[in-house]
Amino acid sequence: MTQNSNQISIAAIAEEAPKNVVPILIGVMLGVLLAALDNSIVSTAMPNIITQLSGAELYSWPFTAYLLCSTVIIPISGKFADNYGRKLIYLYGISIFIFASFLCGISQTMIQLILARGLQGMGGGIILSSAFTIVGELFSPRERGKYMGYVSSMFGFASILGPSLGGYLTEHFGWHWIFLVNIPLGIIALLAVYIYMPANSSLSLVKKKIEIAGIILLILAIVPMLLALNWGGDLFDWNSLTIIGMFAFSAIMLLVFIRNERQSDNPIIPLHLFQSRIFNVSVISIMLSNITFFACVIFIPLYVKSVLNKSASETGATITPLMLSFVASAIISGRLVANTGKYKFIVMLGFSFALVGMFLLSQLGVNIPNGYLIPVLILVGSGLGQLTPVFNLCVQNAFPQRELGVVSSSVAFFRNIGGSLGSAILGAVMLFTLRDEFAVFFQNHQFPAQVQQILHKPTDLFNENKIGLLGKFLNKSQIAELFGTMQIALPQSLRLIFLIGFFTSLVGLIFSFFLKEIPMKTQSDMDKERANR
Numbered sequence: 380m381t382q383n384s385n386q387i388s389i390a391a392i393a394e395e396a397p398k399n400v401v402p403i404l405i406g407v408m409l410g411v412l413l414a415a416l417d418n419s420i421v422s423t424a425m426p427n428i429i430t431q432l433s434g435a436e437l438y439s440w441p442f443t444a445y446l447l448c449s450t451v452i453i454p455i456s457g458k459f460a461d462n463y464g465r466k467l468i469y470l471y472g473i474s475i476f477i478f479a480s481f482l483c484g485i486s487q488t489m490i491q492l493i494l495a496r497g498l499q500g501m502g503g504g505i506i507l508s509s510a511f512t513i514v515g516e517l518f519s520p521r522e523r524g525k526y527m528g529y530v531s532s533m534f535g536f537a538s539i540l541g542p543s544l545g546g547y548l549t550e551h552f553g554w555h556w557i558f559l560v561n562i563p564l565g566i567i568a569l570l571a572v573y574i575y576m577p578a579n580s581s582l583s584l585v586k587k588k589i590e591i592a593g594i595i596l597l598i599l600a601i602v603p604m605l606l607a608l609n610w611g612g613d614l615f616d617w618n619s620l621t622i623i624g625m626f627a628f629s630a631i632m633l634l635v636f637i638r639n640e641r642q643s644d645n646p647i648i649p650l651h652l653f654q655s656r657i658f659n660v661s662v663i664s665i666m667l668s669n670i671t672f673f674a675c676v677i678f679i680p681l682y683v684k685s686v687l688n689k690s691a692s693e694t695g696a697t698i699t700p701l702m703l704s705f706v707a708s709a710i711i712s713g714r715l716v717a718n719t720g721k722y723k724f725i726v727m728l729g730f731s732f733a734l735v736g737m738f739l740l741s742q743l744g745v746n747i748p749n750g751y752l753i754p755v756l757i758l759v760g761s762g763l764g765q766l767t768p769v770f771n772l773c774v775q776n777a778f779p780q781r782e783l784g785v786v787s788s789s790v791a792f793f794r795n796i797g798g799s800l801g802s803a804i805l806g807a808v809m810l811f812t813l814r815d816e817f818a819v820f821f822q823n824h825q826f827p828a829q830v831q832q833i834l835h836k837p838t839d840l841f842n843e844n845k846i847g848l849l850g851k852f853l854n855k856s857q858i859a860e861l862f863g864t865m866q867i868a869l870p871q872s873l874r875l876i877f878l879i880g881f882f883t884s885l886v887g888l889i890f891s892f893f894l895k896e897i898p899m900k901t902q903s904d905m906d907k908e909r910a911n912r
Contacts, residue, residue: 457508470571514527679740705761
């Protein structure tokens with residue numbers, strides 16, 4: 380860094396910044412990579428895990444446990460970071476993640492694995508919450524853009540590396556190593572931050588007692604909602620009493636939580652954050668962009684494999700341009716903010732790219748021209764990637780240094796909520812659009828009753844275990860008819876899903892016009908504090 384850029388690093392690091400910042404960033408980026416990698420790497424190994432540990436009925440629970448615990452812990456850890464130190468909380472998070480990875484690796488039953496995954500989710504949530512806070516603490520808002528881009532790009536790298544790395548480790552070393560490999564890498568991340576980040580860097584901390592009631596109420600508000608979003612349309616119908624009851628209970632607890640936060644001297648999520656137009660526009664936009672992101676990451680592979688009849692390796696190769704463009708644009712947009720001090724035009728440009736790309740995806744059919752899909756995915760990835768670091772930057776810039784933890788964790792929290800909402804909404808759309816087509820199909824075909832019991836919902840045709848069971852009751856030509864119906868109905872369903880991604884991008888673009896742009900600070904609050912001494 381130049382002499383001018385040295386003055387933007389935190390006062391506690393001062394002149395040692397060029398020497399110390401690089402290993403700290405490596406530790407932070409590695410931690411984010413491990414936390415973001417864990418769901419995609421596990422999904423590849425789950426069939427092997429189920430074979431060895433049994434418990435096929437619990438197949439989704441290792442993912443659900445991780446999601447629940449990571450989402451709930453994010454705002455809580457952000458508050459703890461503001462009260463007790465960002466370095467300390469990050470070290471706790473990476474330590475929990477390492478220990479939980481060890482427990483996952485030695486699990487002998489599905490229950491043990493689920494419990495260990497919940498603990499691992501807590502560690503991962505703390506890492507994701509603390510990482511952007513640490514970057515915010517190391518640099519002024521103007522300068523931190525370039526580094527925020529690097530950290531944000533880890534989400535893209537995780538999506539690229541996860542499936543292939545999970546498959547390789549499972550095939551050559553056993554599924555245990557998809558967890559155990561986290562231990563040496565996690566130790567490197569821990570040591571880098573422990574050794575090089577000064578313990579006294581959090582000069583703006585104000586230690587107050589954390590209200591336990593707020594934590595409990597937040598858990599009671601979020602967990603039932605997330606469970607309902609995961610179970611709806613799968614274990615229970617969306618209009619079932621169980622799902623409606625869980626949503627209702629969650630809504631009541633949310634109202635009680637808001638009332639408690641208003642009366643608290645040290646709220647978990649300070650309600651004054653929502654008085655900021657920058658904060659409101661940012662969290663809504665990050666939720667919308669994450670819904671669009673999930674529409675691509677989940678359903679493009681499904682289209683390539685089930686509609687275009689491509690192999691697993693070809694399917695993986697198709698999604699790679701999306702993620703590579705995501706990574707590149709995240710880095711570029713961060714540097715643009717650092718160089719220009721502007722962020723609004725980047726948000727508008729990002730949603731515009733995603734808008735055009737999602738519209739083009741909504742035109743996909745059974746047959747597409749050669750070379751059509753890859754440039755469209757690059758366009759979408761470029762749009763969504765440049766949005767990822769910007770919202771953290773503009774929100775951090777709008778609030779004082781002492782609130783870095785709560786504002787950064789709030790952005791991460793709503794990003795997770797957006798992902799959960801997106802998965803649930805898009806999955807429900809697919810289920811409802813396919814259900815009518817298959818209802819007509821079964822009316823016109825006299826299949827044994829066991830077939831409809833196996834295929835409780837049309838999407839069960841994507842489950843290899845269910846397909847194996849069908850072979851007991853149907854011949855090859857009948858199974859081929861089932862897949863033929865799916866191949867006709869699926870493109871229509873996917874076009875609707877991509878059209879939803881188009882509309883979420885459109886709404887995000889509209890909201891971006893209301894994003895207030897204030898000058899990016901060129902000095903951190905701690906630098907000012909030191910200068911005034």
